[in-house]
Amino acid sequence: MIDKTEMIFGVRAVIEAVQAGREIDKILVKKDIQSDLSKELFTALKGTLIPIQRVPVERINRITRKNHQGVVAFISSVTYQKIEDLVPFLFEQGKNPFFVMLDGITDVRNFGAISRTCECAAVDAIIIPARGSVSVNADAVKTSAGALHTLPVCREQSLKEALHFLKDSGFRIVAATEKGDYDYTKADYSGPVCIVMGAEDKGVSYDNLSLCDEWVKIPMLGSIESLNVSVAAGILIYEAVKQRIN
Numbered sequence: 001m002i003d004k005t006e007m008i009f010g011v012r013a014v015i016e017a018v019q020a021g022r023e024i025d026k027i028l029v030k031k032d033i034q035s036d037l038s039k040e041l042f043t044a045l046k047g048t049l050i051p052i053q054r055v056p057v058e059r060i061n062r063i064t065r066k067n068h069q070g071v072v073a074f075i076s077s078v079t080y081q082k083i084e085d086l087v088p089f090l091f092e093q094g095k096n097p098f099f100v101m102l103d104g105i106t107d108v109r110n111f112g113a114i115s116r117t118c119e120c121a122a123v124d125a126i127i128i129p130a131r132g133s134v135s136v137n138a139d140a141v142k143t144s145a146g147a148l149h150t151l152p153v154c155r156e157q158s159l160k161e162a163l164h165f166l167k168d169s170g171f172r173i174v175a176a177t178e179k180g181d182y183d184y185t186k187a188d189y190s191g192p193v194c195i196v197m198g199a200e201d202k203g204v205s206y207d208n209l210s211l212c213d214e215w216v217k218i219p220m221l222g223s224i225e226s227l228n229v230s231v232a233a234g235i236l237i238y239e240a241v242k243q244r245i246n
Contacts, residue, residue, distance in 0.1 A: 006075050006138060009068040011037045018044045023076040025135050026050065030057040030070035041071065049080075049130040049157055077141045081125060081152040083162055087169050090124055097171070098240065099194040101127040103159060103204045105229060106134050112143025113230035114197070119147035121237045127154045127162055127194070163211040166194050173212040175204050176236055178226065180217030187214045189240035197233050200226060 008017050015037075017024060027045070029038070031054045045052065060072055090097045100123050105111055111134040118126055133155075134140065141148045156162040163173060174187045175196040189195075196212060198204035209215065218227060218235055226232075 006077070007064070008073040008075065009064055009066045009071070011035070011041055011069045011071045014071050014073045015041050015044050017073055017075075018048065018050070023079050024050045025074045025076040025137060027052050027074070028055050028060055028063075028072045029053070030060060031055065032057075033070045037069075038071070049155055051131045074135065074137065076136050077138050078136050078148050078153050080155045083125070083127065083154045083156060083165060086125055086152060086154065087166070091169075095124065096244065097124050097192045098189075098244070099123065099125050099127055099166070099171070100233065100237065101159060101162070101194055101196045102133065103129070103196060103208055104132055104199040104202055105197065106132070106199065107229075108134055108137065108139045109143050110134075110228065110230045111136075112140045112145075112148070114233045115140070115144035115151055116147045117230070117234045117237055119144070119151045121241050123151070123237065125152040125154050127156060127159070129159050130155050130157050159205075159208055160211065163194075163196075163208060166192075167211065167213075172214070174214045174216060174236070175209055175212035176218070176232055177204055177209060177215050178217060179203075179209070180215045182216060184216040184218050184236055185239055187216045187239075189243045193240060195233070195236050195240065197229055197236075200229050 008014050027050060029052055057070060060068055063072055100118055115126060136153060167173060171192045171194050172188060173194050173196060196204050218232055
């Protein structure tokens, strides 16, 4: 059941929300929308990281019977941080930064569970892509046991550019992948580090893998080929914690 308080209906209302800088998770727009007001909406959205999905009007009608005019915006449950601001801030605080990047993870429960683990392990931020990723909504916050109220989330236009920025900032990038060169316990998590986790079906994209310093794997001793991604993330995160507190 979708909480209607998380949405804004109607073209003008959505334009005003965008212009006011509201944190919007995504916008659904009916496929054949054509009006001067809708052109104004697309102009307002230029340069933002807000994902736009063109969908049949029937999908929007299933969400609400209000006068939506073919446009519904979902309000984010968190305030997104900018990685280029967060990294210098952490270094200035004398911290040894620890990030987790999620490449293509779309399941809200997995995202919430990973966020909860990150908060418990004092991870400094989760990084997600602006498109092709989970919605940081009320369900995600609930599954995270409230961790997403305090854990910074960085939503990036390009994970590739984010990885370049992290590497230039002195981070070691460790990817979890079935193509891993060695056991996850042999990676170096002691300094500024970012662990990259991919979706269970596709894994970390090759473009992003190619930028990682280490490819690691978790031993699979049974007949099932992979762990749930939130469990796998927990294993790597706490290996990093073990190294970083010794």
